[in-house]
Amino acid sequence: MNVLIVYAHPEPKSLNGALKDFAVQRLEAAGHEVQVSDLYAMRWKAPLDAGDSTVAPIGQHFHPSLDSKHAFENGLQTADIAAEQAKLQWADAVILQFPLWWFSMPAILKGWVERVYAYGFAYGVGEHSDTHWGDRYGEGTLAGKRAMLIVTTGGWESHYGPRGINGPIDDVLFPIQHGILHYPGFDVLPPFVTHRAGRMDDARFAQTTLALGDRLDTLFTIDPIPFRQQNAGDYEIPALTLRAEIAPDKSGFAAHIA
Numbered sequence: 001m002n003v004l005i006v007y008a009h010p011e012p013k014s015l016n017g018a019l020k021d022f023a024v025q026r027l028e029a030a031g032h033e034v035q036v037s038d039l040y041a042m043r044w045k046a047p048l049d050a051g052d053s054t055v056a057p058i059g060q061h062f063h064p065s066l067d068s069k070h071a072f073e074n075g076l077q078t079a080d081i082a083a084e085q086a087k088l089q090w091a092d093a094v095i096l097q098f099p100l101w102w103f104s105m106p107a108i109l110k111g112w113v114e115r116v117y118a119y120g121f122a123y124g125v126g127e128h129s130d131t132h133w134g135d136r137y138g139e140g141t142l143a144g145k146r147a148m149l150i151v152t153t154g155g156w157e158s159h160y161g162p163r164g165i166n167g168p169i170d171d172v173l174f175p176i177q178h179g180i181l182h183y184p185g186f187d188v189l190p191p192f193v194t195h196r197a198g199r200m201d202d203a204r205f206a207q208t209t210l211a212l213g214d215r216l217d218t219l220f221t222i223d224p225i226p227f228r229q230q231n232a233g234d235y236e237i238p239a240l241t242l243r244a245e246i247a248p249d250k251s252g253f254a255a256h257i258a
Contacts, residue, residue, distance in 0.1 A: 001033070001092040001093065001219075001220060002032070002033045002034075002035075002090050002091050002092045002093075003027050003032050003033070003034050003035075003091060003092065003093045003094075003095065003219070004034075004035050004036075004088065004090070004091035004093070004094045005020060005023060005024065005034065005035070005036045005037070005095045005096070005097055006037045006039065006094065006095070006096050006097070006112060007020050007036055007037065007039065007098070008039045008095045008096075008097070008098040008099075008105065008106045008108050008109035008110065008112075009040065009097075009098065009099060009106075010040045012041075014098060015152060015194070015200055015205075016098070016099055016152055016197075017198050018148060018205070019097070019152075019194070019208070019209070019212060020036070020038075020097055020150075022209050022212065022213075023095065023097070023150065023212065023216060024036060025115070026212075026213050026217075027216055027219075030216070030217065034096070035087055036089070037084060037087065037112070039108045039109060039112055040099075040108060042080075042241065043113070043160050044080070044111065044112055044114075045080070045115070046088070046107055046108045046110055046111025046112070046114075048064055048111065048114040048115050049062070049070075050062040050067065051078070052067075052071065052077065052078055052081060052115055053067055053068075053070070053071035053076050053077065053078070054071070054076045054077070054078060055071075055183075056165050058070050062071075065119045065124070066119070068118045068119040068120075069118070069119035069120045069124060069248040070086075071118070072118040072119060072120045072121050073120055077118065080115075081116055083116050084090070084112065084115075084116040085116055085118070085121055088103050088116070088142060088145075091145060092145060092146065092220070093145060093146040093147065093148070093219055093220065094142075094145065094146070094147045094148075094181075094186070095147070095148050095149070095150055096109065096147070096148075096149050096181075097149070097150040097208075098149075098150075098151060098152075099150075099151070099152045099153075099154075099197065100151050100152065100153045100154075100172070100186065103166070103172055104176070104188050104246070105176060111150065113180055117180075117184065118154070121141055121163055122140065122141055122142065122184040123140075124181075124185065125137065125140055125141060126139065126140070128238075129237075130237060130238065131231075131237060132231050132237070133230060133231065133237050133238055133240060134186070134228060134230075135179075135231075136183050136184065136187065136225065136228030136232075137182055137183055137227070137228075137229060137230035137231075138182065138228075138230060138232065139185055139229065139230070139231060140183070140184040140185035141184055141185060143185030143186075144183040144185070144187075145186055145187070145251050146186070146187050146188075146189060146219065146220065146224065147181040147186035147187070147188050147189065147212065148188070148189040148190075148191065148192065148215075148219065149173060149176065149177065149187060149191040149192070149193075150191070150192045150212070151173070151192070151193045151194070152193075152195075152197040153169075153190055153193065153194070153196075153197060154196070154197055154198055155195060155196070156193040156195055157196075159195075159229075160172065160193075160195065166236050169191070169193055170253070171252075171253055173191055174253045177191065177225065177227075178227055178253070178256065182227045187224040188224055188225045188227065189222055189224050189225065190221070190222070190225060192211075192212055192215050194197045194208055195230045197204065225257065226257055226258040227256060227257060227258075228242075228256050228257070228258050234246045234258075242255055242256075
């Protein structure tokens, strides 16, 4: 199978760097083809702007979504964007690996999403009607592929527990897993999270890689997070709210997991 790792950490000798190298070795040893987009090493341009098209804006001023759509549909995207889209189309599974900085992904990785997820590629696809509101949240260009996060945090595991001060880790990662990954169609696997990244010794690193190896070995067999599909009947369209009889005792993020 084909696996793409989109990696975002500025220091190759960091814990993230070591885990990325381990993941590549483990996946290749299992017979998978692996590509790595090392965003810092690539000097990836993070800001989405008019320079993402090889022609001037189509209107009187730059319109991020419409100019993105025009560039994608007419083969006018810059080469770096088109290359990453080709990697996504090639991949059977995608791993986003990053340190959790200020409760989200590093800016360079967010910029990769904003530029690569062009209008017509990752969003703005499918019909919009009274019964179907676009191909998204379980449908879309990347449907049928798997995705997983490999994340490190500086805080303790308890800080991200059910009653932890930082909020449950599943809630913290929900915008990434449900929004960035499930939205364009990925089957999203439970994340692999390593806490207290700054307090890693040799013994704990060995335990961490052992656990990561087990997760990578099940990359194509483990059950994904059961996010609800938008157009499968659970949501009223076009309001896009859960039907009254669906998870009536739940609200917030938890309501959108079956």
